[in-house]
Amino acid sequence: MRLLTGPAGSGKTSYVLERFTEALRANNHAVRLLVPTATLAQHLQNRVAREGFVFRRTLIQTLSSFIESWAGDRAQASGPVLYLLVEQAVARANRSEFRRVAQLPGFCAAAARTIAEFSSAGCDSARLAAHLPDAPLAAAFLAVYREVDRDLGRRGLALRGQRLERAAARIRAEGLEQIQTIWLDGFHVLPDPEMAVIEALAQHAEITLTLADTDAGEDVRARLWAMGFEEERAPGFPPAPDLRLVRATGIEREADEIARRIVEQAAAGRPFREIGIIVRSPETYVPILRATLERFGIPARFYFDAELERQPAVRFLEAAVDAMLGGWDHSATLAALRLAPRFAGSTAMDRFDFDVREQAPDRGLGSLKALLGDLESPLSKLIDSLAALEEWRSFEMNPADWAARFHTLRNVFRPAGPVEDADHELTLLGSSQAAALGAFEEAARDAAQALDPALPLGIVEFWRALKSVLRLTALRAEDGRRNVVQVLSAHEARQWVLPVVFVCGMVEKQFPQFHPQDPFFPDAARNALDAAGIRVRTGAQFEREERALFDSAVTRGTVEVTLSYPESDARSERNLPSLYLEDLRLPAEPARVVQPCPRAVPSRPVPGVIRAPELLTRLREKTERLSPTGLESFLQCPFQYFALKILRLKTAPLLPKERLNFMEQGRLIHSVLAEWVAAPQDIGALFDRAFDDFREEHRLPPGYHTERLRQAMRADLQRFADRDTWPRARFQTRVEQPFEFPLDESVRIAGRIDRLDIDADGRAYIIDYKYSGAQRMKKVMGGDRLQAPLYWMAAERVFGAKPAAMFYVRLKKKLEYAGWSEDPALMDGEPIPEGWPAAAVPRMLAMVEQMRQGRLAPAPADAGECRLCDACDVCRIEVQAPAVFAEGE
Amino acid sequence: MKTVSFTESQQAAIDVSQRHRDACVVAGPGSGKTTVLVEYFRRLVEVDVDPGRILAITFTEKAAGNMRAKLAEAFQEDPVVRAKLERAWVSTVHGFCARLLKENAVLAGVDPQFVVADDLESARLRQQAIDRAVAVLFEEHPATVRNLIRGLSSFEFETAVLSAYDGMRGAGMDIEQLAAIPPPPGVTRREVAEAVEALRLDPLDGWKPEQKHYRKTVLEQADRIVAARGPRETLLAIGAFSVNLTKCKQGTPARELVRRLRDDLIERFQYSLISELYHAERETLLEILRRFDRTYRELKRQAGALDFADLEESAVRLLEQSPETRARLQSQFEHIVMDEFQDTNGQQARLLRLLRRPGRFYAVGDINQSIFGFRHAEPDVFREYRDQVERRVDLDDNFRSRPPILSAVETIAEGAAGIESRPLTARREFDDWREVCVEAIAALAGQVDAALEIEAQWVARRILELTGQPERPFAFRDIAVLVRNTEVLGAFTGAFDAAGIPCVVSRGKGFYEAREVKDLTHLLRVIANPRDEMSLAAVLRSPLVQVSDEALLRLKMQDGNLGAALAHLSSAASDFDAGDFAKLCRFRDRLRGWRARREHVSFDRLLLAAIDDCGYPAEPGTRAWANIEKLLAQARRVTGRLSLDQFVEELAAVRASDPREPDAPPEDSANAVNVMTVHAAKGLEFPVVFVSALHKGVQTNPPVIAFSRRFGLGAHWRHPASGEEVDDLFQSAIREERKKLEDEESSRLLYVAMTRAEQHLALSFSVVGKRRENWVKLVVPKLGIGLDQPREETQTHTAPDGKEWKLHLRVVDRPPGPMSRPLLEEIAPPVERIAPPKVGEQQDTNANVTGVNAFATCPRQYYIGHYLGWEGRPRRLRDSGELPAAELGTQVHALLAGVAVPDPDPEALRLADVFRQSPLGRRAARAARVEREFDFLMALEGLVLRGQVDLWFEEGGDLVIVDYKTDSVTAHEAHQRAQDYTMQLRLYALALERATGRAPNRAWLHFLRPNTAIEVDLRPSLLDAPEQIVRDFQDAQSRLDFPLVEAEHCQRCAFFHDLCPSKYSSSGTGS
């Protein structure tokens, strides 16, 4: 019985491997090399295979798989299963202490975590009961734990610790068949159940156990000695790599700097596989490292779990089931369809997407398919495949049958065929989705395992359990590439030795990580348990482990170890460098500012003008017939005119609540007025009808703002009806009069006059309603405006009247007339401007000429209006630099 | 720690022998407050107080970080204390609450795994909650909501409700407490009536007859008000009340009465009437708050999230409801050290009261720097404490600014409302002497915008002068430009951009409007759906593609929709300009690639790929890049949580809500001018400070719905006659309160702004006509600045303490002349461009023999089925009892290996028996040496292969390999299929040869269903030697090149006619 100790990197593993291969060479297969993790097992297997040995894989394996045949028939409960059991146990135990939190999603997770921890330490509920420490929540926790233990038994499940203990007992009693020699390598902590296994193994075989000095504490040594282990020191000396420290302004620069150094190493001939990055705070660093390494073209493998529920394939399936349960609400269904990989880039889907949104809110697959038209299209088939889920709602089945049914759910997820010239990244994405589907099925099995097998249930209950499992299940993407940078967690890294290692995120609270107290058993309680021989983790122990992790991290590199930290965090608050750095006393090198070479060089902006003859012809065609608003738009800004009138750019469909926008309000008001003027009646009732029609047609959501607008518009109309002082009786009124007339031989003007009042003498009074505020009224009265003269001309030329006045009527919030009139007494009209409308014609023709010459560079007449312009994100007016300052030397 | 010499007052402040008495340190600006706090902490530890037993609370994260850093430095040589500091309680109030709650989650009734919702997240939840709350109420009680809207119709309804809600929670109040606050007393009908009576009885001495007659008119109108029934009628009567004071005799008591009636009593009587009239609607408002509160809490519960107010509230509740916890914590925290005490709100004050034990509270603060009233800070708590506490120390020495700056501050602040007069004694020593350290720039113009533009350009010019040749005393990073209202930031950053001055803006709200953010947001929208033409056009015209407008027009002419046209762009579209066409095609292809990954890779990676693919021009160290990184960080955070569509929608919604989202924070290394609000500058100092746009204040009118701790919930409502908005009693009281508060806080804000400057202070403002607004009202008269005409001069002023100081004054009415832009190297360090490394050997380390075998048959099939791992055919729901094929195979293999199979399938038993009874089976049973399920590892050409030989045995000197197959095939099919397994058996043979030292002689495939054994030829041809196949295999993996082999096996392939494009047909048309 040998305990081989030594500092990290002192050659313990090499020693073990030498002994192991010696045995293979001697054809001795009665040996086992046991390690804690599958990765490490695979490492060692590969190492031995590369030396030319052909051997059975089981000779090197994890402790868990090794004990498999002795652990009994109670299967191991996975984390998510334990969680579901805890959920049920909490409900059954019904403790007052937990009443306020029992329903909170994180509570059962926290309880499950503590139970798992206790169980791994060999402390089941009975043992806990025997040593229950004094803590406010201890008794309530115990009650839940008891329930969980009972349930595990009923479901034929066991936790890891229990299985180990069971195996230990059987090995002790039955022996190890033919195994004579066992090496245990790579272990860091040896909780009681593991210890029990070791003790049992030691009774039947020759055991060598390796432990790093930092892991071989007093008590561990004492227990091993008691089992008959004798300590030996490892033969080698730890490497003394070149240690460096880098400081960067933020995590982005830190990641850039790591990438830069890796590229430098690669250029010097070092294969990527010899480089590792150790990460202590994966939430912060993994995403940014992924992005950065990819950006710099560095292939890397990430040894981190992804959340299963966030995998696109799983999100698709979840969304599909949720949409079904929600009665195929269109937005929800669309969200699911959008995740279907075969349609990721489909123009048919793009169009459908906008059509659906246009029509939202709605529900039901029937009306959805109606939007499609073509019932044979692939998209339609996809919808059909969803429709097949519908019947699931009516089923009542036992959990196992549900699981089986959910195994067929993957059929609705049809992967996209592999793309030609795929890169490794894309390939990994593809394979991780295949794995996610597998995990989804596994999850369905887990959910079934945690539920009462005999109790038939509906989809809602089963789905709830399955969703919990999905939420809690981790997925590790397989990436077996040989030559990649290894990105490792600090725990994972303990199994690795690499020439070049980076340790990032060396800041306070990240490394060492801050360890808050457990909500059930705070430190005092844990110390008490520890004293009673239950070795659960205390704060002090956590700190020791954290330190050991760090010591291990900096000894993973044999040639160069680079530590780094960001000076400020994502919110640009200053970080405090890690306390561990203080002992090292390294000078910090600043990170350099780097970027990958862009893969294209942007060209200079091109001047905004159209020159090609055929396009100019097109412009001429498009400008043969113009509306007053078109001209006004050009007057405000040629680009606005180009974007909105020539290109007619449309944006995504409006959200339901945005549909009653200014334009639609104006339209509604105009239509009501037209009707009312033509046939006076109760304007409020008239409006209410029109509004209801509009609301129905556009599916406006009810609510404060819809109602607010309704009331405001109604009041505005009512005000007009009640207080209008226009001498209407004098006139014959015509509403909504379309007109069209030639401005010169090449341009026709077309528009619509809101109201034309003709008096007995045949004089025309032009009325234009404005549903806008005072500001706008001022604008339309501005001298450079074109609408009024154009209407004037229309009245003359189209309606053969002699115009005498033109008024704008402001309706919003206040009734107000503004305009020009021959008769100054009429509504305080201003005198008709000199030379009106003839004076405006040359200006308009000049504008038309500019349009036709292809002028379109943004040049807002009123920069304040840009805010309201729909093209404001397209024109890039803000990057046209003002010319106040001269260019420098 | 460096030895610092402390002044006498500092000595008093850090005297730990007094630690058992409550203390208040009044610390002026620049008085070395942090040093004092750290030193006090250090000394506490020195007298054996465990660092874990000191609770130190700062106002900002920055201050907490700063304090922790200094403490770490102070105890660097003492590893034990240093290690304890890691766990010390030095944080903001929120940091403290979060930790407290994490550790006591169950007792506090919060989710043990709660996350603190960031601003974006909580804004989203709140919006959802308010929408839902109102919608449901509307559905249930439409008339009630309609009535509410009739009285209170505002575009900003939700914003106002939410801000009132925040105020309420900050004050530590709940809705029932809020609802219980009685209305402040208002003017009653009786008071009005009395005044009217008094007017009626007035003898009207000296009034002319027509004046006397006018009284009658007044009385009639007033009587109508007094006599009106109910609030509505009274309000209508008031609406008709119109009095012309000039018709009353000047200087008489009666006229005064009329005036009082009109301007005071009736005006205020309206508030009472409005309150009465809208009593029910106010209840509706409260009901909306209640429902919102419930819904919002529920949403947070589901998300496992707490917002900042929850942190405080839950902590308070924990302490109030659990006496044991309170006792435990009180005894845990032997000392509480509190910075910026004047800025605590009601809830925080309550929390502190619960935590404090008598005699152990050490608070630092300064009323003159209390500027967070708008966040419901309550400086009175501090004032009270300061005035009662026995131990008070005043720190008046200033270790920051040059003396003239302090003199200027004192001159301007002297006597201003809200400023307590306290001397600022300059104690910092400077190496050089600068005669003029204070300047002022006044920009005159006819319009505000024009004036502001001139002002901004002058500020730009002055910055260039201060940082430029020849003396170059300052770098850009030494300069801060502080403003009060973020609306003016654009003018300044615009001027700086034009002048080539790098700047970083914090706490603006320009983020979503920044060009680069818009470009990338539109790109995301295009990836989500290119039919969005507005976005597509924005992207196409941006540096991401940069095509001409002609190209846009041509594209549009191809199809009704730009996006569809782009997708279908054919190579025949040759009428495009060649450059444009190439760009469009390149973009179309890239877009296709991004879209294929849209839900797979995080959105930040999509964006980065786009930036690099297109060479989007932005470099680290610039504001644009900082903004991009901020967007990337946002994108990274939501990936997986939101779909791309949702993210795009969220971005649009946030932008539309006009958020106060600041530009990205500065990168510390960036040499850039800091542009920020005064509030953001609190606690900072800069060598040069411009306090700019002094004229631009903030809107201080209360919103339509407002909250105050004293008066509760106020609102203004629609006057039934005039339609104007009128305060209710609550609101009018709140308005008064705010006005007073605002006046005071305004001066303090200026005080804080000016005292940030170390070496140079510049004040700048715009002037239009005679208008004097905001701080200009204070500064111009105090400094006697004449604004009649442009000029430049140096003035001498005298501070209240008699010291003289100089002001350089510029009054300008036009922009400065052209100036040269700063050189690039003055701005940012050059960015290194890194070429991508050479990448090779991307093949896998390990492989399965079955995989290599599949590869030998058809690389594409291997790729899809093994490498990607896709299944081909749709799953079928099994009839119950039927075993899936794979499981059946496993059982058969296990049975034949002699492993116990619990509850074996009858078909498995039968097939196992088929083998046992077969000739091969019988030979194996007789063999000299047998190994079953030999699962091996073997390295070949550097590849580690894993395989499992079902059975091999030695018989009469021969080594025989057997592989069972349980496929359901006929004997004929078995012979066809056998070819597919040749490579597999050859690899097995190789493994066995290496393991046993001798080459196997024969190999058999035994198809159990038709019971057909087929021998496989083990002699490899040169072409498909295992080594060669493995090399090809690795090469294919490394290059990701997996060609199709279209042949008869296609028909058996699960991917035929689906994931594989093979066109094989048995009639021989395979390509």
Ligand code: SF4
């Ligand atoms: S935003 Fe302004 S400059 Fe841009 S297109 Fe619209 S009007 Fe023209």
